[in-house]
Amino acid sequence: MPQDSQKFLINPPQFMKKDILEEYKKAIKAKYEEEKNGMYSSFLINPSRGQLKDLCWEIFKNNSDINDLKSFSIFLGFDFSPTALGGNKLNKVKDKFRPIETFFKGETDLAKIDAADMAAILVDFKQRPLSKYSRSYNDGKRTEDSKVKKKAHIELQNEPIEIIDDVIMPNYLIDSNNNLGHNHSSGFLIRKKWSVYFVLAIFIIGGIFMMSQQEEKDCMEWRGDHYEAVDCSSESFGIVNTKIPMDPQQFKLRKLKPLEAKRIHYSKRKPGIWYEKTNGDVEFFNGPGYHPENHEYLKVATDLIINKYTE
Numbered sequence: 409m410p411q412d413s414q415k416f417l418i419n420p421p422q423f424m425k426k427d428i429l430e431e432y433k434k435a436i437k438a439k440y441e442e443e444k445n446g447m448y449s450s451f452l453i454n455p456s457r458g459q460l461k462d463l464c465w466e467i468f469k470n471n472s473d474i475n476d477l478k479s480f481s482i483f484l485g486f487d488f489s490p491t492a493l494g495g496n497k498l499n500k501v502k503d504k505f506r507p508i509e510t511f512f513k514g515e516t517d518l519a520k521i522d523a524a525d526m527a528a529i530l531v532d533f534k535q536r537p538l539s540k541y542s543r544s545y546n547d548g549k550r551t552e553d554s555k556v557k558k559k560a561h562i563e564l565q566n567e568p569i570e571i572i573d574d575v576i577m578p579n580y581l582i583d584s585n586n587n588l589g590h591n592h593s594s595g596f597l598i599r600k601k602w603s604v605y606f607v608l609a610i611f612i613i614g615g616i617f618m619m620s621q622q623e624e625k626d627c628m629e630w631r632g633d634h635y636e637a638v639d640c641s642s643e644s645f646g647i648v649n650t651k652i653p654m655d656p657q658q659f660k661l662r663k664l665k666p667l668e669a670k671r672i673h674y675s676k677r678k679p680g681i682w683y684e685k686t687n688g689d690v691e692f693f694n695g696p697g698y699h700p701e702n703h704e705y706l707k708v709a710t711d712l713i714i715n716k717y718t719e
Contacts, residue, residue: 630700682706
């Protein structure tokens with residue numbers, strides 16, 4: 409296989425980590441088991457690629473959901489249009505439904521995210537696409553973490569207290585002689601009021617730090633040629649919600665102009681430029697990862713690719 413056609417293998421981005429993606433596919437498969445005896449049972453009970461193609465047509469005839477339409481375009485390579493598809497356009501790509509057919513039959517797994525998102529549409533799995541499922545997954549984890557922190561805070565508040573030199577202290581910091589506890593390893597005994605203030609300052613600083621951590625922007629969104637950190641609950645940059653959980657590795661990705669890509673490529677002895685080719689158009693990036701818009705993994709740019717597409 410030519411070098412320029414080989415995928416560059418990297419760890420999956422955060423929102424596609426194996427546990428989330430596997431849970432997403434399990435949930436889709438469970439929904440399929442429900443739906444194969446439902447309204448579209450004639451398409452799903454013994455699915456073939458042709459039946460799934462026909463089901464796709466039936467669903468999208470009355471589907472105006474922006475995210476679903478985007479998933480359609482990514483999966484099939486063209487935008488949905490009842491007029492354009494009224495003929496043979498969809499029939500020509502029915503083999504693209506083959507991985508979904510074998511997935512529903514339990515013969516294979518789904519390797520691509522775009523196929524998983526299309527499978528979710530065909531069985532009407534509500535938490536689609538994967539980016540939406542991932543946010544729900546991470547929100548659940550944050551809720552659990554918040555419950556643990558809240559429980560620990562309540563337990564600290566319920567500690568018995570005493571007053572030493574007009575300063576309130578929890579009982580667990582005070583010994584039986586009404587002195588602050590001491591460090592047995594060093595033999596140092598804390599007695600002074602300023603030491604009490606120091607301990608309280610540590611608690612206050614720790615609390616401020618925890619609050620600032622909670623206020624950090626924990627999502628990112630592609631803005632033309634780079635990612636920007638955003639709040640997950642904020643409005644999206646465009647019509648389609650493209651926010652994903654923060655991934656420090658993917659966050660560094662930047663799209664390059666052709667001449668800039670060529671200069672960087674020939675200034676490094678090791679691979680320094682990655683690319684993705686879609687419908688004859690080549691886009692260059694400054695590092696490995698996945699394309700921020702179609703989610704295909706980027707490939708290493710060779711001399712042949714650089715020379716051909718940077719003129």
